[in-house]
Amino acid sequence: MTRIRLCASEAVPAGAVVAVSVDDEDLVVWRGHDGVVCVMEARCPHQWSHLAAEGAVDGDELVCCSHWWRFRRDGSGWKVNVNGRRDRKGDIGVLPVVEDDDGVWVEGEGA
Numbered sequence: 001m002t003r004i005r006l007c008a009s010e011a012v013p014a015g016a017v018v019a020v021s022v023d024d025e026d027l028v029v030w031r032g033h034d035g036v037v038c039v040m041e042a043r044c045p046h047q048w049s050h051l052a053a054e055g056a057v058d059g060d061e062l063v064c065c066s067h068w069w070r071f072r073r074d075g076s077g078w079k080v081n082v083n084g085r086r087d088r089k090g091d092i093g094v095l096p097v098v099e100d101d102d103g104v105w106v107e108g109e110g111a
């Protein structure tokens with residue numbers, strides 16, 4: 001396993017979603033309003049919207065604004081109806097993330 005640096009911590013303030021690429025895989029780095037960072041696949045599993053363009057952080061979830069699916073940091077997908085009921089939707093891939101003084105990192109297989 002090799003750690004791969006994705007970006008500086010300052011590049012992902014609370015509420016931000018940033019596009020990155022690792023080994024030709026498109027990913028997003030986002031930070032919840034609680035300050036915790038997360039790394040996910042960039043494409044929404046519903047209709048493939050890029051979450052750096054269509055994603056918005058809501059609390060500790062990333063929402064795809066194309067059709068309002070929302071993703072927890074464990075990758076589980078949900079949609080909330082007007083009455084607040086949560087229905088399960090498709091999941092998204094999440095990568096193990098490490099943040100330290102040098103930035104945001106994921107564990108990679110190669111190199």
Ligand code: FES
Nearest residue numbers: 044046047064067
């Ligand atoms: S493409 Fe993301 S919710 Fe539809």
